[in-house]
Amino acid sequence: MAKHRISSGSPFEKTAGYSRAVVNGDRCHVAGTTGYDYATMQIPDDVAAQTRNALATVEATLKEAGFALGDVVRARYVLKNADDVDAVFAVLGEVFGEVRPAATMIVADLIKPEIKFEVDVTVER
Secondary structure, three states: OOOEEEOOOOHHHHHHOOOOEEEEOOEEEEEEEEOOEOOOOEOOOOHHHHHHHHHHHHHHHHHHHOOOHHHEEEEEEEEOOHHHHHHHHHHHHHHHOOOOOEEEEEEOOOOOOOOOEEEEEEEEO
16 A cells, blocks of 8 residues: 655655655554644744644644544653643643553653654554
8 A cells, every 4th residue: 555645834844854644554653743833833832832733733634644633542742841741741631531542751852942842643543
């Protein structure tokens, strides 16, 4: 089966040479997604708002690929500041509370100073 690539329109995709997502059969792999609104290239300062934006981009990408957030089986979160964990957990609980994918959270520096949160997911049917 041929792979299908999906773009969110982010200029980072072309610059860095990646796709927002790649569908391969019954699986979809969504690349690291930050809190930018990719239509405006604006990012809120608030980490919870960044988390909501990132998950909204992931959800729109999955919908385009024929999947849903409920299909997520694996999630990896990168948080810039461990002090923000409670704010991020609150949003993740709202979105993934019933889905409960296998997940990992890493605290690490991110590629731009304004980015406080990033997520990538794997989805299966």
